[in-house]
Amino acid sequence: MKWIVAIIQPHRLEAVKQALIDVEVFRLTVSDVQGYGRQKGHTEYFRGQPMQVNLIRKVRLDIAVNDNFVQPTINAILKGARTGPKGNVGDGKIFVLPLENVVRISDGTMGGEAI
Amino acid sequence: MKWIVAIIQPHRLEAVKQALIDVEVFRLTVSDVQGYGRQKGHTEYFRGQPMQVNLIRKVRLDIAVNDNFVQPTINAILKGARTGPKGNVGDGKIFVLPLENVVRISDGTMGGEAI
Amino acid sequence: MKWIVAIIQPHRLEAVKQALIDVEVFRLTVSDVQGYGRQKGHTEYFRGQPMQVNLIRKVRLDIAVNDNFVQPTINAILKGARTGPKGNVGDGKIFVLPLENVVRISDGTMGGEAI
Amino acid sequence: MPTPWKMFWASRPRKCLMGICAIATMLIFMAAPAWGQTATAPVAAPVAAATQAAATAPAAPAVAPIDTGATSWMLASTALVMIMMPGLALYYGGIVRKKNFLATMMTSYAALGVIGLQWFLGGYSLAFGTSHWHGFIGWDNSRMCLLNLSSHSAMVSPGGQNIPEAVFSMFQLMFAIITPALIAGSVAERMKFGAWVAFIFLWAYFVYDPLAHAVWSPDGNGWMTNIGTLLGSTGGAVDFAGGTVVHISSGVSGLILCLFLGRRLGFPRNVIQPNSLGLTLTGAGLLWFGWYGFNAGSANGSNYLACIAFTNTTIATALGGLGWITAEWLHHRRPTTLGIASGFVAGLVAITPACGYVTIWSAPIIGLLAGIVCYWGAQIKTLFGYDDALDAFGVHAVGGFLGALLTGVFASAALNGHGGPNGLIEGNPIQVLWQFLAASNAVIYSAVVTAVIAIVLDKTIGLRVSESVEIEGLDIGIHGENGWDVGTLPEPAITLPGAA
Amino acid sequence: MPTPWKMFWASRPRKCLMGICAIATMLIFMAAPAWGQTATAPVAAPVAAATQAAATAPAAPAVAPIDTGATSWMLASTALVMIMMPGLALYYGGIVRKKNFLATMMTSYAALGVIGLQWFLGGYSLAFGTSHWHGFIGWDNSRMCLLNLSSHSAMVSPGGQNIPEAVFSMFQLMFAIITPALIAGSVAERMKFGAWVAFIFLWAYFVYDPLAHAVWSPDGNGWMTNIGTLLGSTGGAVDFAGGTVVHISSGVSGLILCLFLGRRLGFPRNVIQPNSLGLTLTGAGLLWFGWYGFNAGSANGSNYLACIAFTNTTIATALGGLGWITAEWLHHRRPTTLGIASGFVAGLVAITPACGYVTIWSAPIIGLLAGIVCYWGAQIKTLFGYDDALDAFGVHAVGGFLGALLTGVFASAALNGHGGPNGLIEGNPIQVLWQFLAASNAVIYSAVVTAVIAIVLDKTIGLRVSESVEIEGLDIGIHGENGWDVGTLPEPAITLPGAA
Amino acid sequence: MPTPWKMFWASRPRKCLMGICAIATMLIFMAAPAWGQTATAPVAAPVAAATQAAATAPAAPAVAPIDTGATSWMLASTALVMIMMPGLALYYGGIVRKKNFLATMMTSYAALGVIGLQWFLGGYSLAFGTSHWHGFIGWDNSRMCLLNLSSHSAMVSPGGQNIPEAVFSMFQLMFAIITPALIAGSVAERMKFGAWVAFIFLWAYFVYDPLAHAVWSPDGNGWMTNIGTLLGSTGGAVDFAGGTVVHISSGVSGLILCLFLGRRLGFPRNVIQPNSLGLTLTGAGLLWFGWYGFNAGSANGSNYLACIAFTNTTIATALGGLGWITAEWLHHRRPTTLGIASGFVAGLVAITPACGYVTIWSAPIIGLLAGIVCYWGAQIKTLFGYDDALDAFGVHAVGGFLGALLTGVFASAALNGHGGPNGLIEGNPIQVLWQFLAASNAVIYSAVVTAVIAIVLDKTIGLRVSESVEIEGLDIGIHGENGWDVGTLPEPAITLPGAA
Ligand SMILES: Nc1ncnc2c1ncn2[C@@H]1O[C@H](COP(=O)(O)OP(=O)(O)O)[C@@H](O)[C@H]1O
Ligand SMILES: Nc1ncnc2c1ncn2[C@@H]1O[C@H](COP(=O)(O)OP(=O)(O)O)[C@@H](O)[C@H]1O
Ligand SMILES: Nc1ncnc2c1ncn2[C@@H]1O[C@H](COP(=O)(O)OP(=O)(O)O)[C@@H](O)[C@H]1O
DSSP, X not given: OEEEEEEEOGGGHHHHHHHHHHTTOOOEEEEEEEEESSSOOEEEEETTEEEEEOSEEEEEEXXXXXXXXXXXXXXXXXXXXXXXXXXXXXXXXXXXXXXXXXXXXXXXXXXGGGO | OEEEEEEEOGGGHHHHHHHHHHTTOOOEEEEEEEEESSSOOEEEEETTEEEEEOSEEEEXXXXXXXXXXXXXXXHHHHHHHOSSXXXXXXXXXXXXXXXXXXXETTTOOBGGGGO | OEEXXXXXXXXXXXXXXXXXHHTTOOOEEEEEEEEESSXXXXXXXXXXXXXXXXXXXXXXXXXXXXXXXXXXXXXXXXXXXXXXTTOOTTSEEEEEEEOOEEEETTTOOBGGGGO | OOOHHHHHHTSHHHHHHHHHHXXXXXXXXXXXXXXXXXXXXXXXXXXXXXXXXXHHSOOOSSSOOOOHHHHHHHHHHHHHHHHHHHHHHHHHHHHSOGGGHHHHHHHHHHHHXXXXXXXXXXXXXXXXXXXXXXXTEEOOGGGGGGGGGGSTTOEEOTTSSOEEHHHHHHHHHHHHHHHHHHHHHHHTTTBOHHXXXXXXXXXXXXXXXXXXXXXXXXXXOOTTTTHHHHTTSSOOOOOSSOIIIIIIHHHHHHHHHHHHHOOOTTTTSSOOOOSBHHHHHHHHHHHHHHHHHHHHGGGOSSSHHHHHHHHHHHHHHHHHHHHHHHHHHHHHSOOOHHHHHHHHHHHHHHHTTTTTTBOTTHHHHHHHHHHHHHHHHTTHHHHHOOOOTTOIIIIIIHHHHHHHXXXXXXXXXXXXXXXXXXXXXXXXXXXXXXXXXXXXXHHHHHHHHHHHHHHHHHHHTOSBOOHHXXXXXXXXXXXXXXXXXXXXXXXXXXXXXXXX | OOOHHHHHHHSHHHHHHHHHHHHHHHHHHHHGGGTTOOOOOTTTTTOOSSHHHHHHSOOOSSSOOOOHHHHHHXXXXXXXXXXXXXXHHHHHHHHSOGGGHHHHHHHHHHHHHHHHHHIXXXXXXXXXXXXXXXXXXXXXXXXXXXXXXXXXTOEEOTTSSOEEHHHHHHHHHHHHHHHHHHHHHHHTTTBOHHHHHHHXXXXXXXXXXXXXXXXXXXXXXXXXXXXXXXXXXXXXXXXXXXXXXXXXXXXXXXXXXXXXXXXXXXXXXXXXXXXXXXXXXXXXXXXXXXXXXXXXXXXXXXXXXXXXXXXXXXXXXXXXXXXXXXXXXXXXXXXXXXXXXXHXXXXXXXXXXXXXXXXXTHHHHHHHHHHHHHHHHTTHHHHHXXXXXXXXXXXXXHHHHHHHHHHHHHBOHHXXXXXXXXXXXXXXXXXXXXXXXXXXXXXXXXXXXXXXXXXXXXXXXXXXXXXXXXXXXXXXXXXXXXXXXXSSSOOOOEEOTTTO | OOOHHHHHHHSHHHHXXXXXXXXXXXXXXXXXXXXXXXXXXXXXXXXXXXXXXXXXXXXXSSSOOOOHHHHHHHHHHHHHHHHHHHHHHHHHHHHSOGGGHHHHHHHHHHHHHHHHHHIIXXXXXXXXXXXXXXXXXXXXXXXXXXXXXXXXXXXEOTTSSOEEHHHHHHHHHHHHHHHHHHHHHHHTTTBOHHHHHHHHHHHIIIIIHHHHHHHHOTTSOOTTTTHHHHTTXXXXXXXXXXXXXXXXXXXXXXXXXXXXXXXXXXXXXXXXXXXXXXXXXXXXXXXXXXXXXXXXXXXOSXXXXXXXHHHHHHHHHHHHHHHHHHHHHHHHSOOOHHHHHHHHHHHHHHHTTTTTTBOGGGHHHHHHHHHHHHXXXXXXXXXXXXXXXXXXXXXXXXXXXXXXXXXXXXXXXXXXXXXXOOOGGGTOTHHHHHXXXXXXXXXXXXXXXXXXXXXXXXXXXXXXOOHHHHHHOHIIIIIOOOSBOOSSSOOOOEEOTTTO
């Protein structure tokens, strides 16, 4: 089992979720984060002074999946998260961590089938 | 050492924390997330139009523990997070990831005793 | 590759980021969390009644690094996050998790060079 | 699927309707002594409580000419008192936990709707009609449904200046609205919305209207005004803008109701986490602003008395805020923003009964005392363990009682000039006794009647939300709404059933 | 790098300038019939629409003495109507998604600036100048640029009491501001800011000013006032404080404009996620507060009519809120806070045309009907699938039309006393017809002219933001600002270019 | 454990007490020239600054009859100016970082309390007592502690209409409150609360009261009013509603104080992250609303001048907003919401001294210039590197100075009709010189005295918070409160010590 963390553009969340549903990944956890990466921030203005906002608002997805779902999940995220045909700086990253166990709280089911 | 991630109902946080204290797990990190799982969302109303809210507010706990604490921690979470005797859809999940090292920032202590 | 999670005091974020830049770690993800650890909460007042706030606002950093960067990253965090020469309770912790893979969404680059 | 009408019959609104019928019956009963009366002569009826003012007003042959200046100030004052409800909603709403933000604001907005209806359905007549039953209650058939106001000749001159009775009635309506709305502070975060609506509707009939009549009866026959005479002496209590009628009654009723409701889950731990004190400060600012209508408007005209009431209000309020944060500073060395806001409100409460009777040099004393005393008033609940959530009792009942007594201490007939009494310092110590007796009676009356209403509602529709609603928060649980969505996370995806 | 002036020439502001020139041309054209006129006699010009009031005002020899009370109330009323704009900004701003919070508030604030300029540049003269073209439009050269107001002798007495024309003009300006600002509710979250500015500027000239003249022409020659006479009968429509002029016109224009703009991305899913309903409630409170200036100020003085309008407004609004949440309760058993706020607004809208003409007992009926009807008015969009984002049509056009008709039902000449008509219940059923015809004509006129303006703007500068701005949110995309930063995360590091 | 009183003795409040004693001493010293005077004849004392108005007022035999309309408007105006403080708190509070939200709002609320006390303790007497020392300061024993106001015969007629002196005094108090509150904009996010309280208390005595007297001395002897005469010519400066007294003085003092305090940590990076611009917009809206009391109320009555001031205020403000966002548009193509709000404030500031003296066609010019000039005024700090955090100097001092000069340009005696001067355009160019000299002297005077106060406080109690408090935020660090808790996370568990 793997624990997949994806950092994406906030406005791609809907598309990523749809793409995940298409590959039958239905469960995930979303949180708001701020990222610091290759992407340059956008400019806000305060009484005439432009400011570069470097920490950029992003959305983080945490998805636990069984091993055979890892590649489809990554592909789905890639598909949903890219902002253009060739992608852009700032589109985000996917991280794959090993996951040892899962427990469903309601009934205590463990392991792969609990995911 | 393990890194335990638990996604629970917001209003069970207090109970889970109490249960963790009972098994002498005192340290944890809490963040607010939104989840997408088996649970159906609740209904909010906007000028007469009912709306299904699908992304549901949840609380995420991150707990680093030594190996002998893994089972008691899981049991404590199970105990505190269940909303009824048999649990309910939406009560959440526990994920166990391998953890390789811990460093306490204040004094630089490493490994198991820093947890 | 490793996945480093650091929980620090919110007002040390700037210093930690600077220290990370000094060791050429430029990418990270920041989120706000609340922590429960050794540190005693601070006191707030409500119409004369002091209250202990136990869950303390913290900042969480998630940083994916290649193996040779692990130690410099930890050192940089230690340097930036300590609030005094000897550090204080509440300064936070660093956790190191194994990381199996990274994918850059924009161009699909994988592994170490995508970090 | 059941039709709406079947649902209606099977459920609470039917009960409500029956309640309304019961009230109608009561109104008819109360109106009984008035059946014989002919249509009230509009000008004569609510004459000035102040005797000499009324005396100087000539008996108008047809329609007395309107005083446009006084009318202008009464229109503005009424609007000012109205803005106190949104102000109170922010003040209370900012202090509670975010999950109860909207539900707490809703208590004030509901009062605007419900008491607006109640005033139309007899409330005005009960409070400001001709006195019956030794000044216990008023009634005029012509004031039921505000019928008489639709006539150009409906003029009153309670402040010695002619104003249309319509604006007088609306000014008083705003008082009738804010008084029950204040009670919400004691019972925040756990009361059913339906029970709240029913409670304030009944409370207005059975507590507010009689008390308002007792002090402000337009024919001067209210029992508080004449409490000395009723006891065989002379004189009576005064209450310029409603310290007793508004603040003591609401504060005491709040205490009783919160005892019936019980404490919030987790009290005293885990219940204090204001979601936005900045909105609370803004609410306090709007309250102060609106209170100028409340206090200076109670002069019922654009005259010297209005200006004096305005001045006393300003100075006492400023000192109330300073008093509270000074107390905090001595107590725990943190002058808080909620503290200065609360102190302002305490100052406003205490100067309310006094502002048209006392000289200006007493205003800072009254304000300072109010700030300090109410600070401690908000602490006593920890001693006794009741859960007066937002300190409606600690600030309004305590501050109102203090103000009533201090009015008896500092009153000066020379300043008021409209038949106001002298107080202790001007050599009339018995005035303090009348003030004390009137206030105490109001305490007892409010407590007893509130208890009766609370018991009735508890047995029928129930007062308190379920435990799960309380934990989830009343916003979602009762109103199906979410108070704040201002984090950085993009809006959750939602599905409209049928559209998906 | 191009100089600002080159940039200016190359781009939109130049187009704007050309637009302004076009308008100037139009003004000159319109002014043509007035070229011959001599300087308007200041006192005589905007006399009372009410005949007998004007009759009793003596022909002033030099400068008529000011009625200080009436002037005081008009000053206060004007300020009260002004606060409706910040109120509307909160009301609308709280309902939208957080990414469009500021942009939505900006629509109201921009109206304050833009229409303030427009009123100076002929707006006042078009709406309140001497009638031309059978009461279709007004014009006086002396009122262009508010020139005549800088004279002590510029007095008017539309309410039978002398007030300086300056305050009358400002009072009417506030109406001209809020009317286009209401339209923002229909087009929220997707309209270009530049297009909004251009739209309301043009709309004020071509829709608002003619409609205001049609009802409130100071010489009583507006076509709506005389619609019966124009059709060969006698009588005409009445609109006390602007149900037709303000609410029907803005609601209908909102509908048309939102049809031109198209639906928001994701509609009907994913577009409803209010960022702060507490601010919406506060905005509704400020609207109610300011509406007292709007309605009672429309009596143009401090008189009985102002007090009656005040009373009707209060009772109808209270019942509007109760009506809406009752409808909700019967529909889905959740009385919401947004519901009570919307119901209050519905009540206010419906009583607006009526408040100075109908007896007080009709106010609760009008309010209750408004609350219930507008609740359903807000539902119909799901049937037809247009995206009237914040229900400007559903509440303002529907409520305004309802109010216009009910004015015809409940009007009573005896109550108004200033030449108001009788309605259906007083035995004059044809009044309902005049109300219906006037309102329907306003619907058609607003719809057609709005459509023309929308087409012109769409072809030139474009109405709708790009898809990427819509997704990112208008706050960042258009204004370069972020609405909320209140999470626990410390402020993001920012770099000032050049300082880093 | 030390008793509160021991703590008291050991610490700062004792020092404060000693400061108060010092001030009392000063007051006695200042009062010296007045010892001989008999009780001021109430009607005669603060007569109209306008000569002919005063001349027409008959010498009242006993108590002059009140003008109820004028009194009504002054009561409303005073309440309107009061609401500017909550407005300012929102305006400033919304711009700062979330960790300083409450502390920033607190500066305004504290001013309400502190200056309320100061006014009672001699402030009113110093500003509006009989002139001493060539019009540098006023003093009357009878006005100390507002003693004379508790008398029915205390009437004034500065606007030619009789109003109770009580409301005049309260109106002026509100000016005395908002002026120091404006200074907070320059020193936001780093000043100690205790130092703030002490600063504004002293500043009111030593800067505000003398300046107010210099312009508005009721006997017309203030030095600014007569600056021409004092220089051997004739004439003097005028300042209708306080451009110099309020805005120049506060803006300049803000600059000086922010130089003493030093820049915020991280300036110019990392200090700009407004927590809620929506609240800032709302605050600007409340400021505009309240400013009608400020400007139109400065006519001291319900008269033509009030209406003209109202009109000028409206048009100039609208154009100020347009001017600022036009400047932004030309500069970086982003019209911001903070920009329109700031432009409105700039327009209000610049029209303040002018609004009762200039014709209406000059209002849009003044407003537009103010919007553009103040936009650049807010940019100069980046050149010089001082940290005028919220641009109190850039907007208020710059806008105030501009307004003072433009008053000299556009003034028209015919319009004012109460002894106002002609300006440059009406052929009296020297008026611009008087305006310039008066404003410059105010700049110098404010700067010097503020510097002295700042040095004294810095040496004694210290001006600036510790670095750790600045980083943590003043809300927690000073007030022990948290401004916002509106995230999705449930409330943190809290423990009441002793209850756990
Ligand atoms: N090594 C990393 N560790 C943690 N988070 C990262 C890392 N690299 C990128 N991220 C996160 O992913 C987001 C997108 O990365 P960025 O470099 O801006 O875009 P791109 O995907 O084009 O490289 C960043 O804002 C940051 O939150
Ligand atoms: N595979 C998963 N990956 C990431 N998060 C998950 C996963 N499964 C569940 N969650 C999180 O746990 C929450 C609860 O899961 P849910 O399926 O609703 O309840 P249950 O525990 O009854 O299955 C979800 O809202 C989601 O946040
Ligand atoms: N075992 C743990 N699991 C998860 N989070 C932890 C753990 N230990 C500490 N933390 C997080 O780190 C923060 C700092 O830890 P704390 O014990 O207070 O300070 P110190 O670093 O001095 O031990 C805590 O508030 C908590 O968020």
